[in-house]
Amino acid sequence: MNSDELMSLSNQYIMGTYNRSPLVIMKGAGSKVVDPEGKEYLDFISGIAVNSLGHCYPPIAAALQEQSRRLIHASNLYYSEPQILLAKKLIEMTFDGKVFFCNSGAEAIEAALKLVRKYFTTEGKPERYEIITMDGSFHGRTYGAMSASAQEKLHKGYEPILPGFVYVNYNDLDAVEKAISSKTAGILAEPMQGERGVVVPSPHYLKGLRELADRHGLVLVFDEIQTGLGRTGSLFAYQASGITPDILTVAKGLGGGVPIGAMIAKNHINKAFSFGSHGSTFGGNPLACSAGLVVVETLTADDVLLENTRRLGGWILGKLKEIQSRFSFIKEVRGKGLLIGMELLIDGRPIVLKCLEKGLLINCTSDRVLRFAPPLNITSDDADAFIKILETVFKEFEGK
Ligand SMILES: Cc1ncc(COP(=O)(O)O)c(C=O)c1O
Structure with a gap:
């Protein structure tokens, strides 16, 4: 079944307790997931801080x-x-x-x-x-x-x-x-x-x-x-x-x-x-x-995973703070390790949906806080790709 058919069946048979993003995840490996049409996404929410070792470790x-x-x-x-x-x-x-x-x-x-x-x-x-x-x-x-x-x-x-x-x-x-x-x-x-x-x-x-x-x-x-x-x-x-x-x-x-x-x-x-x-x-x-x-x-x-969490978490936090200085709708960036939040002055949901379109999964909590919680074993390339997509999306929202 394709994505549209599955989402329509979901609406028919599953109670509407969740505000789901329009994505059916068919499979995953490491920090990536794939939809029924074969499109790949970088997962920076990992099942809400669950898949800490990535998908299907x-x-x-x-x-x-x-x-x-x-x-x-x-x-x-x-x-x-x-x-x-x-x-x-x-x-x-x-x-x-x-x-x-x-x-x-x-x-x-x-x-x-x-x-x-x-x-x-x-x-x-x-x-x-x-x-x-x-x-x-x-x-x-x-x-x-x-x-x-x-x-x-x-x-x-x-x-x-x-x-x-x-x-x-x-x-x-x-x-x-x-x-x-x-x-x-x-x-x-x-x-x-x-x-x-x-x-x-x-x-x-x-x-x-x-x-x-x-x-x-x-x-x-x-x-x-x-x-x-x-x-x-x-x-x-x-x-x-x-x-x-x-x-x-x-x-x-x-x-x-x-x-x-x-x-x-x-x-x-x-x-x-x-x-x-x-x-x-x-x-x-x-x-x-x-x-x-x-x-x-x-x-x-050993300390490899925790060290990766601290090192890449610190790097991402620094990059996000740098980004904050360039976009007026960002209020604050905070977090520790690989649990990071970015509080906005605008509704975060449209940004989550735009990121999805561009192949990045993130989440918005408390209406205005973008939350990032990737697997703890992400690579520098993953972190880099995340920052690039986020910046591209933010550019579309600046001045809107
Ligand atoms: C701090 C905290 N406590 C409890 C829960 C509830 O966990 P569960 O959804 O597995 O029942 C959550 C879920 O987000 C949480 O973040």
Whole structure:
């Protein structure tokens, strides 16, 4: 079927919850994808920061193929090897603790929210159930994760949302401190806000949150679903700040494109999750975990991937700042590693569509922020091609 036929069937049979760009992706390799008519595109959004090793990374494809011949699903009624090996590796990459596996970012957040409450109930303090979250945050679309996300537009039409969340300004430690009460159980924050438009907090913000959590006996949860697994140039974004959270949520890049999520918690907290506390049929599925193992092993084998992320991320950021000085509709460029945002003074959607026409995939979040999140193993040539296409497109928009 050609692109038009497929898009028309999609409109007929799939609910309209997404504002899809008019592109059917038939296949991909590395940083490139191809449509049914054979046109090639450079992918600078990689499935929204998911395909960190590029499309169909051969070792992931091989691991999936091999695992699919051995065991595709086992359930959590039993033990399975890829899940155990992946958990061990995740703990080695983060802090002393244990892992709960699930299938998506929102589920990892749900697990974290439940664990925070269970922890305080187990401690005999059920009155401490409130979680402080940050304005503009995005934690997912399930009820708990949606209620934790401090964005009115996400809640609209779904009220009443779940109680127990207190929203404060992002990057504002005083606001967090003022919001702490005898009911507060935890603080939930993204080390960089992705969906809000790649918002980078001040360098001491995460450390400040850690200090507040320690002073008031709160559980500190970092949502690294978008920033984790190398995206910002370190294995996890929090690691650049020299502190650790009590709970960490990951998903997106963990499976290299295969759906998987995980919640990692320190031992004194995770002990509140015992038999029957929480669960998932598919969580830690052998197929997903075998892909996850390739991702974490590739990331930790040496510093090549992280170094590439830092080097090309820095180069792209510099180029974009240079471009900013030449186009009046660009407000700000910000980001870290290969998670970069460009805030515009105009609507970003027409620019995304024009880039698509010219063979470049990018995304626009929060209406006016262009977001760039290419695979972490892009080459200098990819980075160069990206800048060239973007500049060509911007020239068409200047003075419009
Ligand atoms: C920081 C953050 N948390 C949670 C989520 C939700 O993840 P998922 O869409 O896999 O449920 C996202 C997705 O964009 C995210 O960026």
